[in-house]
Amino acid sequence: MKYVFNYTFILFILISSQFSKAQTYSPCDSLATKETRWLFSSMQRLVDAGVMIGHHDDLAYGVGWRFDPNRSDIKSVSGDYPSVYGWDLAKIEHDSTKDINGIPFALQKKLVEQVYARGGINTFCWHMDNPANGKTAWDTSIQTIKELIPGGAHHQDYVNNLDKAAKYLKSLKGPEGEPIPVLYRPFHELTGNWFWWCKNTSSADDFKTLWRFTIDYLRNTKKLHNLLIVYSVADFNSEADFMVRYPGDSYVDFIGFDNYCYKSxxxxQKNLDKRLALLDVIGTKHHKLACLAETGYEGIPVADWWTKTLLATISKHKTSYLLLWRNANTHHFYAPYPGQLSFDDFKQFSESPQTMFQKRLTPLAVYGKLMDGR
Incomplete structure (x- = not known):
């Protein structure tokens, strides 16, 4: 990787100031690393430049391929990589060499480093297996969270899991040994009813306690200061709904939700528009960036869905980024691939000034230094 230091800061300020002149705010971690602070400030300044488009596991596999170097279904269709790349920590709690989707953690680490090298943005979720009984993340048979908070019967089991994740996250380094900034999205879809951390398996107070403990432990005990924290819910219909389990501004940098398109x-589109509008208000009030943390239409059976549905809605709001879910196979995919029905429309979507892919992002030096763009 090569850095271009001459005039980098001046260049970034000149470029980004054309998009947003609003005041920027610091990360909720007062000890955040320099690169992490730059990233958070950059993403605030660029909020009017277009929504950053992301894809989960984009570089690891796609429809009809797996672990091919430099390959991406997004790139095969648009000619460009996404600007945000989603990953999962699931199975690291078991000392597995592979994540929940079969990606070796050694490979995932290399891909995260590649993303950083080209000036892209990495985000992690964690489908952690239930620490209280060893079942999957989708186990809702017990009231788990009360067992994991300090004083709970399985608190130490949970801490052991955090230790393993922290060790891995700490290993993600740039070429000068700097920690790679990560958008960390714990307990995603927390207002649903399908994970052990959802609203049907805990009280709001216990959930907030676990969230705060988790972030405090990673920051203060494990000394991870490269995390920007994403609070991402499922369904909500009002500001009050959204805030019921909110752990506080000191524990959140991004606010978002997961919202998928089904048959209707x-x-x-109606729900997406309403919820993004609510986030516009909540984000301004709490000085947080809004995101659409997961979205997509499985199989994309509508040829013009990207421009007529998704772009038509997100372009009306101040949304920092959106993340499309993964391309596992010909039945379970959320981004097009060559020959797919929506190929042409996605290409048009990617060329809109209201969306941002990697080539537009790289020159903007979101980490405070220009990367080599590879």
């Missing part, structure tokens, strides 16, 4: 496009 009008229903999806």
């Amino acid at each position: 496009i009008p229903y999806y």
